[in-house]
Amino acid sequence: MLPDWLEPPPEALAGLNASEEEAGAALACEAPGIRQFAALLSPRADALLETVAQRARDATARHFGKTIALYAPLYLSNLCGSGCAYCGFASDRRQARRTLGAAQIDAELDALAAKGFEEVLLLTGERTARAGFDYVLDAVARAAARFHLVTVESFAMTAEEYGALARAGCTGITLYQETYDPEVYAAVHRWGPKRDYRFRLETPARALAAGMRTAGLGVLLGLAEPRRDALRLFRHVEHLRRRYWQGGIAVSFPRIRPQRGGFTPPHPVDEKLLARIILAFRIAWPDLPLTLSTRERAEFRDGMAGLGISRMSIESRTTVGGYRGGAEESGGQFEVCDQRDLRGFCAALEAKGLQPVFKNWDAVYR
């Protein structure tokens, strides 16, 4: 049984099949709700895509200015106790396992800081003995000594653990539900603690209640029917915004790309649908930070920057120890599609009239 707050109302589900006229009305709505959001996801809304994009671009400029916040992910460990069918780090994948030691973490952090990044996202797999809570806590403290903004994308933790991370200098977490469809969720999360759908669902709320300032949500597009997942993601955002009025909620749009183990997404999402989902989120939530990673190709990222997207990663290495380890880039969690370096990416943003912003936070607010 899913909680009531997660279920979209029937009229929103009906909105997914809205006519072009209804989609047009949704686009003209001053304060779009979930019904209008759904109508913008209707296949008939395709005809309006250009107008939708204009509204999304204007809303993004009003709230975020002509800027893109930049961050760098740092994979600390690819040890994992979970069996996520879609992930290159799942515990049954043949994969060289690495966990950075303290000195290596410092070196990687220094390498990122030297490039100019001010925001770092620390990543691990599901909790293991070697890369458990104390390990993440130590890494946060190391990162907080060097970066103004430190966030974590790791296993779902307890409230006490989130409180300790926040006190160590972690400002926020990213934690995707992956899919809100309980059946698909059960099927793809084959073993490990991540099988507990409800515990994961409640995790962003637990983190915010424990003192995290921001929580990033998302679905792994391709796992389940994407537009229904988008509706529940909308509901999750709405729920957290109501309950944690001081919490910063953000949304990312990861899309399944090829990985080791040959996982084929049962509901492939093409670029047009991905764009439509991003634009609909921007129109419905004008002030929500929306993130796009290097999973997507350069041209798509450049196109979406400022068109809804307000925060992006670049020069990502999805391998453990990738920043100091030379050029080899295989065996990562996912394939990095936008392989440009920081300088090249910034030049592309500037050519679009967008200012790359490295520092948008200060350690004084910890």
Place this chain on the structure above:
Amino acid sequence: MTAPFTLGGHEFASRLMLGTGKFSAAAVMLNAVKASGAQLVTVALRRINRERRDDDILGPLAELPGITLVPNTSGAMNAKEAFKAALLGRELSRSPFVKLEIHPNPHHLLPDPIETYEAARLLVKEGFIVLPYMQADPVLAKRLADIGCAAVMPLGAAIGSGRGLATLEMLKYILRESTVPVIVDAGLRAPSEAAAALELGCDAVLVNSAIAAAGDPVAMARAFASAVRAGREAREAGLMAARDAAAPTSPLTSFLQS
């Protein structure tokens, strides 16, 4: 030449203050500041980058002649954080001014009256010239002036919303009773709204998004400068009284014996 505008004992010719976030490039921001003629320029502490010069907005601004920097505490959720941020801002900018901004909701960025009041009290004691961003609340405006704020900065509408003087009726109450300068901060979209604020009697306006997100930010900065000047000139010239109906040529009360 309109009357100068005094803030915390400092005199300024320009009544247009500029915010420096949201610009497409640092060069655009600097050119907009120059074109606006603004002398008071706010800088978010969270955007001051001491490590990376090409990402820093404080350094290039500090080199512009005739500019007084006003660090702001945007990002602070409560009085304690704002206090720490103000101290750090003063250290970095060497400015006695602080724009006190406390918005615990990171989405709509509306100001927290309780935390703002508390922080203002602490910062005034610490010797700052405190400019608090606030709701257009006439009672809060008096309370903030009473504890020593150098001005009040009521919002016209939410930051970045471009809804203009949505709080007009409350601004009138604030203006009627204020003993400190009233600076409309946030929400303006068009130069005409800035002119309207000055005509109404506001001492200055602060603009950021309307310039940064304009098609041509430098030209828009110039337009705001003209509008602010026009609005102030009109205020000083004395606007004629507005009437709902024409003045009767044959007075209705001529029958009254004196």
